């Protein structure tokens with residue numbers, strides 16, 4: 001398995017070793033010891049999620065507040081997505097910055113997103129997305145930020161208006177979402 005660290009500290013793209021033969025192929029989609037070696041992260045995953053989207057659906061940007069912040073290991077079983085993580089860690093030098101990667105059934109790539117990031121993806125085709133979480137879903141702790149927030153400025157590879165849930169259509173701008181955590185963080189955005 002190959003690991004590529006992205007520009008935001010902690011984000012890692014994992015590329016499993018695919019073993020092809022005349023029958024098809026095989027790869028270890030998750031190996032705990034290897035995951036810990038490649039990401040430096042060690043916390044058991046407690047939930048697997050399976051998300052099915054039509055082409056053009058955009059889910060996010062979502063995160064859970066502490067003590068329910070989730071680390072997520074994302075991969076695609078069918079189709080492809082543009083997967084995005086936004087740094088919301090208060091002490092981070094890259095607060096409010098984003099990184100994105102195309103994950104697909106063809107490229108087998110996975111994205112490790114540590115706790116402290118918001119997560120979202122655009123379905124580039126009809127797709128099925130699997131992701132592990134290291135903390136349980138806790139709706140009372142879940143928060144959303146606008147997918148098109150001007151401070152974040154994600155370059156989504158849109159191909160029409162995205163199909164959003166009502167929750168995502170009504171999501172808050174980052175500046176508003178950060179205030180409860182620490183009003184000073186809003187000023188940090190201007191210093192980025």
Ligand SMILES: Cc1cn([C@H]2C[C@H](O)[C@@H](COP(=O)(O)OP(=O)(O)O[C@H]3O[C@H](C)C(=O)[C@H](O)[C@H]3O)O2)c(=O)[nH]c1=O
Nearest residue numbers: 049051059060062063072119120121136137142165167
């Ligand atoms: C996330 C989640 C949802 N649900 C229920 C709640 C709703 O009845 C239904 C759909 O939930 P929601 O519209 O919040 O699903 P997404 O918009 O895909 O939300 C996810 O989108 C981004 C990409 C994420 O990384 C998060 O895992 C999560 O926020 O599944 C559960 O029962 N368990 C769960 O863990």
